[in-house]
Amino acid sequence: MPSKYPTLQIFLHWLSLLFVLITYFSIQAQDLDLTLDWYDLMVNTHYTFGICVWGIIFVRLIVRHLYLKQTPAITPTPPVWQTKLAHYVHLALYLFFILIPIFGALTVLNKGSDLTFANYPIIAGFNPNPETAHTLKEIHETLVNIAMALVVLHAIAALFHHYIVKDNTLLRMMPHKSK
Numbered sequence: 001m002p003s004k005y006p007t008l009q010i011f012l013h014w015l016s017l018l019f020v021l022i023t024y025f026s027i028q029a030q031d032l033d034l035t036l037d038w039y040d041l042m043v044n045t046h047y048t049f050g051i052c053v054w055g056i057i058f059v060r061l062i063v064r065h066l067y068l069k070q071t072p073a074i075t076p077t078p079p080v081w082q083t084k085l086a087h088y089v090h091l092a093l094y095l096f097f098i099l100i101p102i103f104g105a106l107t108v109l110n111k112g113s114d115l116t117f118a119n120y121p122i123i124a125g126f127n128p129n130p131e132t133a134h135t136l137k138e139i140h141e142t143l144v145n146i147a148m149a150l151v152v153l154h155a156i157a158a159l160f161h162h163y164i165v166k167d168n169t170l171l172r173m174m175p176h177k178s179k
Contacts, residue, residue, distance in 0.1 A: 111133045113125045
């Protein structure tokens, strides 16, 4: 049984985190109110990387389904409740990072704006519906808040396992060391 995840899965895991962080912090940075160009850059960055998050989640699911024959074992073996909880948290993370970009895109489209990727329109906006856009935005932001809490929980659990329990949970997803 392998002691680590395959290199491709490790790469996609950390790339997903990078995309999530860029998406999250770009929309927070829009409020710095530096210039209109800054605002537009941050909004476009948010849209582009939000779509990248959505896409990479599907790539990760496909890679996991096609190429992961066995999940690397955690040594020493954790209690069953921890394994089940970790499984549900992972499922929730996948689900949230599929739904969040969908609700974000629907918010933009219902505002009457085009959905853009790298500042190029990819889907034309709908007839503006401010009430629907507001509701979708509230759902989007609530899902983001829950997902970010799960990301933090996921990271804390990995660090807890590494530094307190001293098992190989975190090491299974760390990049291979160069020789």
